[in-house]
Amino acid sequence: MFLGLDSAGKSTLLHVLKHGRSATLTPTIHPTLEEVNIANVNFRIIDLGDQHSSRLAFQQYFSDLDGIVFLVDSQDRDRFSESKVDLDALLADQRLEGKPLLILGNKNDTSGAVSEEELRSALGLTQTTGKGDVPLTDMRPLEVFMCSAILKQGYEEGMHF
């Protein structure tokens, strides 16, 4: 499931993954399900808009998910704290316990984008599992990657993770 604040770039990334190119998209009102093949793995990805109602409705599927991709607009500093509230709720949700959580700092093609370190610190993500010399095995898979959906950069490493 792709989650994140409105305008983080969820639908753009999904479109790029599915069609190989970006497109001009409007804010998502109705959640959509897309099947996408990445490196011979078939993903069924739900793209949620940021509407409170659809987010609540879709929480009932949390226990059926294999993982979450949480997108953050890495240039929108004013909303990092808002993202952190949502992310903390996901991290604490029992239905998602142990499930991989990939955090993508999207839009890092923009001049205002923060560094990975800044994003990690703003989101309180100091302990992650995928990039150390020794992978942490006693935690749920959790890692941060910076990316640009538009330039088609950075997310692939994250999807492999």
Ligand SMILES: Nc1nc2c(ncn2[C@@H]2O[C@H](COP(=O)(O)OP(=O)(O)OP(=O)(O)O)[C@@H](O)[C@H]2O)c(=O)[nH]1
């Ligand atoms: N510069 C830049 N802009 C991006 C990138 N990804 C998305 N955008 C732009 O950000 C805006 C929002 O993108 P969407 O994909 O609609 O965002 P969303 O997360 O699906 O938003 P909601 O459907 O409202 O929840 C659009 O104008 C995109 O073109 C990126 O990597 N770089």
Ligand SMILES: [Mg+2]
């Ligand atoms: Mg959308």
